[in-house]
Amino acid sequence: SAQAKEEEKRAFDNDRAHVFHSWSAQDKISPKVWAAAEGSTLYDFDGNAFIDMGSQLVSANLGHNNPRLVEAIQRQAARLTNINPAFGNDVRSDVAAKIVSMARGEFSHVFFTNGGADAIEHSIRMARLHTGRNKILSAYRSYHGATGSAMMLTGEHRRLGNPTTDPDIYHFWAPFLHHSSFFATTQEEECERALKHLEDVIAFEGAGMIAAIVLEPVVGSSGIIVPPAGYLNGVRELCDKHGILFIADEVMVGFGRTGKLFAYEHAGDDFQPDMITFAKGVNAGYAPLGGIVMTQAIRDTFGSEAYSGGLTYSGHPLAVAPAKAALEIYAEGEIIPRVARLGAELIEPRLRELAEENVAIADVRGIGFFWAVEFNADATAMAAGAAEFKERGVWPMISGNRFHIAPPLTTTDDELVALLDAVEAAAQAVELTFAG
Ligand code: PLP
Numbered sequence: 001s002a003q004a005k006e007e008e009k010r011a012f013d014n015d016r017a018h019v020f021h022s023w024s025a026q027d028k029i030s031p032k033v034w035a036a037a038e039g040s041t042l043y044d045f046d047g048n049a050f051i052d053m054g055s056q057l058v059s060a061n062l063g064h065n066n067p068r069l070v071e072a073i074q075r076q077a078a079r080l081t082n083i084n085p086a087f088g089n090d091v092r093s094d095v096a097a098k099i100v101s102m103a104r105g106e107f108s109h110v111f112f113t114n115g116g117a118d119a120i121e122h123s124i125r126m127a128r129l130h131t132g133r134n135k136i137l138s139a140y141r142s143y144h145g146a147t148g149s150a151m152m153l154t155g156e157h158r159r160l161g162n163p164t165t166d167p168d169i170y171h172f173w174a175p176f177l178h179h180s181s182f183f184a185t186t187q188e189e190e191c192e193r194a195l196k197h198l199e200d201v202i203a204f205e206g207a208g209m210i211a212a213i214v215l216e217p218v219v220g221s222s223g224i225i226v227p228p229a230g231y232l233n234g235v236r237e238l239c240d241k242h243g244i245l246f247i248a249d250e251v252m253v254g255f256g257r258t259g260k261l262f263a264y265e266h267a268g269d270d271f272q273p274d275m276i277t278f279a280k281g282v283n284a285g286y287a288p289l290g291g292i293v294m295t296q297a298i299r300d301t302f303g304s305e306a307y308s309g310g311l312t313y314s315g316h317p318l319a320v321a322p323a324k325a326a327l328e329i330y331a332e333g334e335i336i337p338r339v340a341r342l343g344a345e346l347i348e349p350r351l352r353e354l355a356e357e358n359v360a361i362a363d364v365r366g367i368g369f370f371w372a373v374e375f376n377a378d379a380t381a382m383a384a385g386a387a388e389f390k391e392r393g394v395w396p397m398i399s400g401n402r403f404h405i406a407p408p409l410t411t412t413d414d415e416l417v418a419l420l421d422a423v424e425a426a427a428q429a430v431e432l433t434f435a436g
Pocket of ligand 1: 145
């Protein structure tokens with residue numbers, strides 16, 4: 001309608017005039033304006049529908065406008081919206097208890113933050129205070145957030161546009177067979193050599209000076225990289241040998257994305273990190289929320305001495321209310337096993353088949369509802385792929401030379417097939433533009 005067009009124009013004009021965007025050269029962007037969303041579908045102001053291929057920023061795990069989450073927010077809004085974090089609150093307590101009970105391993109407490117980056121900030125601050133050591137290690141090809149130390153932990157180009165704010169962070173190469181830093185030709189070799197490399201980094205940085213190793217159990221933004229079997233366990237062994245804490249950054253992959261509640265569970269029943277950082281999927285992105293799950297030992301470091309850190313909105317009622325509803329949905333046990341099954345039985349075979357036919361595809365990798373299709377192609381060809389997706393009613397998630405396939409975990413079978421059909425067509429567009 002004319003009124004809808006008017007609203008869209010006002011939104012766009014005010015955006016361009018007054019909204020400063022993340023990660024962007026402000027003059028070079030033209031943001032799409034959305035009107036509404038339902039399930040896995042986004043609607044623009046013309047009423048066009050698009051499948052949300054990236055779940056926004058891999059956060060809308062339970063889809064858009066999920067009635068149970070919306071109702072949880074509405075109920076909480078009518079009751080209590082804002083409390084000083086020093087007070088107790090029933091919903092925050094329930095969510096902490098539920099996360100501790102659902103996380104595999106021995107954990108005791110949760111510290112709530114506003115999102116992923118501040119969860120990382122607090123996790124490494126606690127690790128430093130707990131161990132009395134200052135160095136932190138993280139991997140190249142990682143993303144840990146855009147605040148001071150989280151930005152410095154981030155092991156990719158986005159860190160480089162920033163002044164160094166935390167000089168005691170060091171990077172190492174984690175396993176990634178497709179671009180092996182170790183001249184490996186099998187996953188076993190890659191795993192073994194990556195662990196030897198990390199052992200050397202630890203030795204040369206001084207094992208007794210390292211507080212923590214921060215790792216994404218499945219790497220997200222930097223390329224969707226599933227570690228080889230045994231790698232996380234090997235890192236755990238090195239940590240145990242040297243009194244180093246293992247911080248699992250589950251901000252992107254936690255809460256079902258990989259077909260387990262937390263991605264570290266793929267490392268087996270015996271594996272557990274010392275801290276888990278989470279955000280996004282904890283309440284499916286219905287309000288800003290993140291946090292840290294910690295062991296009793298870490299909590300006890302701050303038993304009689306105060307922890308010098310906090311946030312006005314630590315466990316904000318309107319953010320934990322949808323988390324409580326989301327955790328109930330995850331705990332019902334339908335969604336996450338389906339993600340594991342469809343990832344293995346529908347998505348993976350389809351993408352592998354596509355890679356065999358399409359000469360521009362360099363690699364396919366992933367797990368659950370979390371897949372990368374990497375191309376040997378330039379920006380023009382990738383743009384042709386993006387256009388084809390939109391043509392077919394899918395709003396793509398494309399990062400450099402990769403499609404990232406990360407739809408809501410509630411995406412229906414039919415929607416998944418439509419999405420995979422669009423991936424195939426978009427991949428053909430990339431191939432034709434690049435090679436044709
Ligand atoms: N850690 C990981 C693994 C992430 O993927 C992200 C965001 O994508 C962050 C941390 C930062 O989270 P936020 O953007 O909520 O600060």
